[in-house]
Amino acid sequence: MDTRQLKTLLAIQTHGTFAQAADVVGLTPSAVSQQVQALEIDLRVAIFDRSTRPPSLTPEGLQVIEMARDILRREEDARASLRGDQIAGTLMLGSVRSSALNLLPRALVQMSQRYPDLRSSLRVSLSANLIADVAAGRLDAAIVAEHVGIPNALRWSPFLREPLWLIAPKGMEAGDPIELLTTRPYIRFRSPVPLANLIDTELSRLGVITNDVAEIDTVGAIVTCVRQGLGISVVPHVALQQPEDAKLARLSFGQPQVNRQIGIVERTVSPRGEIIARLHAVLSELCGEYGVARPTQK
Incomplete structure (x- = not known):
């Protein structure tokens, strides 16, 4: 298994067919098929159900997709860290469907302008789901209201009161x-x-x-x-x-x-801590008189 195979797999999942993915990754459709078959042999699972047209992901394939996203993001973070650039890579972010959500796009635009090597991926869901995804490492951070069910391994910092x-x-x-x-x-x-x-x-x-x-x-x-x-x-x-x-x-x-308070929940030990701290500062600034400064972490 190598990252080229994982990138090809994600291209298939994004674009729907082997042929369209081949155009994106610069390979022939047969080469794409060979990469997928090699990955299936290596992992000993069937990633695609080939009885459908186009082939559809199996339940095991969906798990491999999630694994591929995580591995490629970690690779991207490691490369940024080795370059000494902590404000780069992809920030996986979640948010509740809140009236405060109108602040988040403005904050992300400001972050991308200040840090052109930083990208973001946003998912909207319920607080409980987002908190679980942050705890599991599927998200770097999430925007949630003050919540009683935050595990000890996570930290919630309000930016709006x-x-x-x-x-x-x-x-x-x-x-x-x-x-x-x-x-x-x-x-x-x-x-x-x-x-x-x-x-x-x-x-x-x-x-x-x-x-x-x-x-x-x-x-x-x-x-x-x-x-x-x-x-x-x-x-x-x-x-x-x-x-x-x-x-x-x-x-x-x-x-x-x-x-009421809205804040950012993150893992207490996170490789994206510096980026999240800067995002918190931008959100707090956008909140004006009701913004809350991030407490100093001991």
């Missing part, structure tokens, strides 16, 4: 928040994420029974519905970044006002 706001449509009289919550149509954030639980917990603590008019699983869609006058809702500050959001009535939510 922001308030939650009760928002109402333009023109709606904004008086006492409790009165609004009990008398106005309410759009509930219904999602298996910490933010939804944080909001519901505070509503329960306040003894508020809302008049739900809708249940929506994305914060962006909730803000749009409030703009259109459907009802009121509770959202984090970072969700209110569009010019038209300035027209919404905005009241403190909670007594005292509730805040």
Whole structure:
């Protein structure tokens, strides 16, 4: 097994056929087929089911794909380290589907401008899946909300601590928040994420029974519905970044006002630690007054 075979395998997986992969890696289709057969013999598994057209990956083949990605990324990291360049290679990053996700593309663009040899690969998933992937080494780091289930081998560093706001449509009289919550149509954030639980917990603590008019699983869609006058809702500050959001009535939510945190989870010992620290700094800067500096690691 050598890295040329692994690169060819990933080309097949990416482009769908042996012939298309051959064009990408600069080989003939027969040479590509020979590389795959040699890899199968070496690993003693069938990577492709050749009874289908085009050949499809077997369950064992999917495992080999994951192994190939890991080996090639480690090779890339080792080459960067030997060159003395710690800000190079590919950063495997995950993120929850959060309103804070709109900060991440801006941060990655800034990182690529500052460090042209650095590439990133982003995957969006649930917090629990991302934390497990970071722990297993499938991801270098992930953007997740404050979470109770972070293993001891991982470190979570917040870059954002922001308030939650009760928002109402333009023109709606904004008086006492409790009165609004009990008398106005309410759009509930219904999602298996910490933010939804944080909001519901505070509503329960306040003894508020809302008049739900809708249940929506994305914060962006909730803000749009409030703009259109459907009802009121509770959202984090970072969700209110569009010019038209300035027209919404905005009241403190909670007594005292509730805040939520978003941060980066990473392994406590990581070869990508320096890159992750710099990404944290960029994200914190983009968060403005609500940005949180990375604590000094002892």
